[in-house]
Amino acid sequence: MESIFQGRSLLAEKDFTKEELMYFIDFSAHLKDMKKKGIPHRYLEGKNIALLFEKASTRTRSAFTVAAIDLGAHPEYLGKSDIQIGKKESVEDTAKVLGGMFDGIEFRGFKQESAELLAEHSGVPVWNGLTDQWHPTQMIADYLTLKENFGKLEGLTLAYTGDGRNNVANSLLITGAILGVNVHIVSPESLFPDDALINLAREYASKSGSTILITEDVKNGVKGADALYADVWVSMGEEDKFQERVALLKPYQINMDMIRATGKEETILLHCLPAFHDTKTEYGKMVERDFGEIEMEVTDEAFRSKHARQFDQAENRMHSIKAIMAATLGNLFIPRV
Ligand code: CP
Ligand code: NVA
Numbered sequence: 001m002e003s004i005f006q007g008r009s010l011l012a013e014k015d016f017t018k019e020e021l022m023y024f025i026d027f028s029a030h031l032k033d034m035k036k037k038g039i040p041h042r043y044l045e046g047k048n049i050a051l052l053f054e055k056a057s058t059r060t061r062s063a064f065t066v067a068a069i070d071l072g073a074h075p076e077y078l079g080k081s082d083i084q085i086g087k088k089e090s091v092e093d094t095a096k097v098l099g100g101m102f103d104g105i106e107f108r109g110f111k112q113e114s115a116e117l118l119a120e121h122s123g124v125p126v127w128n129g130l131t132d133q134w135h136p137t138q139m140i141a142d143y144l145t146l147k148e149n150f151g152k153l154e155g156l157t158l159a160y161t162g163d164g165r166n167n168v169a170n171s172l173l174i175t176g177a178i179l180g181v182n183v184h185i186v187s188p189e190s191l192f193p194d195d196a197l198i199n200l201a202r203e204y205a206s207k208s209g210s211t212i213l214i215t216e217d218v219k220n221g222v223k224g225a226d227a228l229y230a231d232v233w234v235s236m237g238e239e240d241k242f243q244e245r246v247a248l249l250k251p252y253q254i255n256m257d258m259i260r261a262t263g264k265e266e267t268i269l270l271h272c273l274p275a276f277h278d279t280k281t282e283y284g285k286m287v288e289r290d291f292g293e294i295e296m297e298v299t300d301e302a303f304r305s306k307h308a309r310q311f312d313q314a315e316n317r318m319h320s321i322k323a324i325m326a327a328t329l330g331n332l333f334i335p336r337v
Contacts, residue, residue: 003334005327009119009126019337032319042072043330047103054080054109067322095121139175140320154180159225161186168231177204184213186221230297255299271310277303
């Protein structure tokens, strides 16, 4: 009997049940423990993994690379400018070629459709390492980090502030609703999630018993939050939007006042990273020069405060991606969850 996960792709969270997502989260914690204790877990011995990147990455690329090597597999980085995809070869043809050589494919890029086409035509598991629509591997790390801090997930409240319609916001909303976490999306109305997505989240929430709040009102939106979550105001591929977003999103910046406004002493700060909390980056310098702001979605003080967990989250990317790859490709004995 083989794993209920064997051969499956992770393209979007909605393709998995609450129990399956919880399995990924708990298996990540187990693999993290094994790694810390130096216990080998080479479930993908002899396998080859393609890492296909149309967009830049530090965490996702590093996490897939280290996780694959810890699992005994060989990871191969295929950057967009190094291979034929898009320019001379369609996604479908690329999928057929890679599927004939590799045992699994990570894809980071623009269109969700590309991830779907890769899964359809490669015949091997495809793991979505971020598209314009979803960031599912990030979710396993994020909700693992929440669980590590509070010992549970159900009944917690996570407030995401900023661009409410980007990949991370979409994924947090749907995943939280499935898992029974109350999710507040706190953003200007023009950046609210799509109605279809809100409706889907509400459907999941009615089953899991969680509450979904989509609001412009910062004070109400962050009240009672066990976690405040920020992402960049301008996602990859939207770099022409700095001016508009800086003006629109300033009230949604996570700072110490916002942390206090949760009313929770133990509230944690999450951020998928990279973060604009100072002017030590090219974009940070540009925003200071052009718009006079030295911090964007999170202040440096909040980023370095006792509430901050973003670097635990970053480490958890590796453990969770390892769990996802092992469960879907490792022929493990997971007959049910
Ligand atoms: N959080 C995240 O996906 O980071 P990278 O863009 O560095 O992979
Ligand atoms: N929303 C961000 C996430 C980066 C990890 C982006 O797409 O650029």
